[in-house]
Amino acid sequence: MSATVITITSGKGGVGKTTTTAAFGAALALRGKRVCVVDFDVGLRNLDLVLGIEKRVVYDFLHVANGQAKLGQALIRDKRIDNLYVLATSQTHEKDALTFEGVNRVMAELKEEFDYILCDSPAGIEHGAIMALYHADHAIVVCNPEVSSIRDADRILGFIASKSKRAEEGREPVQEHLLVTRFDPERVKQGEMLPLHDIQEILSAELLGVVPESKAVLKSSNAGVPASLDENTDAGRAYRDAVSRFLGEVRNPIRLPSAPALEMAEAEPRGFLRRLFRFA
Numbered sequence: 456m457s458a459t460v461i462t463i464t465s466g467k468g469g470v471g472k473t474t475t476t477a478a479f480g481a482a483l484a485l486r487g488k489r490v491c492v493v494d495f496d497v498g499l500r501n502l503d504l505v506l507g508i509e510k511r512v513v514y515d516f517l518h519v520a521n522g523q524a525k526l527g528q529a530l531i532r533d534k535r536i537d538n539l540y541v542l543a544t545s546q547t548h549e550k551d552a553l554t555f556e557g558v559n560r561v562m563a564e565l566k567e568e569f570d571y572i573l574c575d576s577p578a579g580i581e582h583g584a585i586m587a588l589y590h591a592d593h594a595i596v597v598c599n600p601e602v603s604s605i606r607d608a609d610r611i612l613g614f615i616a617s618k619s620k621r622a623e624e625g626r627e628p629v630q631e632h633l634l635v636t637r638f639d640p641e642r643v644k645q646g647e648m649l650p651l652h653d654i655q656e657i658l659s660a661e662l663l664g665v666v667p668e669s670k671a672v673l674k675s676s677n678a679g680v681p682a683s684l685d686e687n688t689d690a691g692r693a694y695r696d697a698v699s700r701f702l703g704e705v706r707n708p709i710r711l712p713s714a715p716a717l718e719m720a721e722a723e724p725r726g727f728l729r730r731l732f733r734f735a
């Protein structure tokens with residue numbers, strides 16, 4: 456077995472990467488894939504919280520990368536979803552604690568065990584983000600419909616194209632996908648957020664999904680439950696749809712959180728944004 460590596464990244468922080476890693480990973484595992492989600496955000500360590508396994512962490516990614524524990528000692532199996540495993544990270548303040556060789560070794564070992572490895576990256580291009588992107592076969596760039604988020608996502612897309620192992624080895628480039636999260640049609644209508652048209656026009660990556668702003672996401676995060684487990688929420692369905700799209704099962708246009716509101720918003724003149732980006 457040689458796993459496909461999906462790195463969840465963003466330019467700006469706090470856009471929903473960790474939420475997405477947990478939700479997307481859980482939804483993939485529900486589809487029968489063997490999935491491991493790995494926390495590359497050394498120092499912050501919250502993937503374990505979002506998955507509700509924080510009390511079970513004894514050894515973590517750093518211990519394995521530094522040879523202080525075996526992979527089997529650090530991998531935590533989710534109790535709700537078969538096939539879903541978590542490799543948590545450390546709360547050390549040394550953000551550069553992961554070594555290139557250590558990560559290579561762990562990734563090689565994980566690749567033998569799983570179908571998919573999801574890497575939850577820190578934002579931007581700090582050390583942990585570079586580590587998380589290096590092994591990517593696919594990158595899911597998470598952004599919110601805000602100018603600053605889109606602009607930073609654009610920068611990260613350029614970075615992915617040049618810094619991956621695939622680029623280094625002259626292989627097919629990392630496949631880039633875009634996931635818009637915290638989408639609020641009301642705020643788009645009021646001009647406070649960007650319509651999807653604009654986002655897609657600025658960022659050329661394929662749109663995998665649109666996750667609405669939803670109280671259910673916060674609630675499930677606090678309860679340690681991946682947002683995709685509940686099929687009865689908009690966000691849960693959006694994450695499951697994104698997985699179907701990723702697996703190539705769905706090719707029709709993205710189902711929008713609130714179509715009428717969005718159509719209105721998208722009908723508005725879009726010159727403002729383009730000007731903004733052109734002169735940025």
Ligand SMILES: Nc1ncnc2c1ncn2[C@@H]1O[C@H](COP(=O)(O)OP(=O)(O)OP(=O)(O)O)[C@@H](O)[C@H]1O
Pocket residue numbers: 465467468469470471472473474475496576577578636637638666667668669670672673676690
């Ligand atoms: N669709 C959503 N609706 C409402 N809140 C959301 C949604 N997605 C994420 N959030 C909330 O946004 C906050 C940031 O999410 P998250 O921690 O996943 O972001 P991140 O990109 O991983 O942040 P960081 O860059 O700090 O690692 C959390 O409080 C989370 O619950």
Ligand SMILES: [Mg+2]
Pocket residue numbers: 472473474496501575576577
């Ligand atoms: Mg995070």
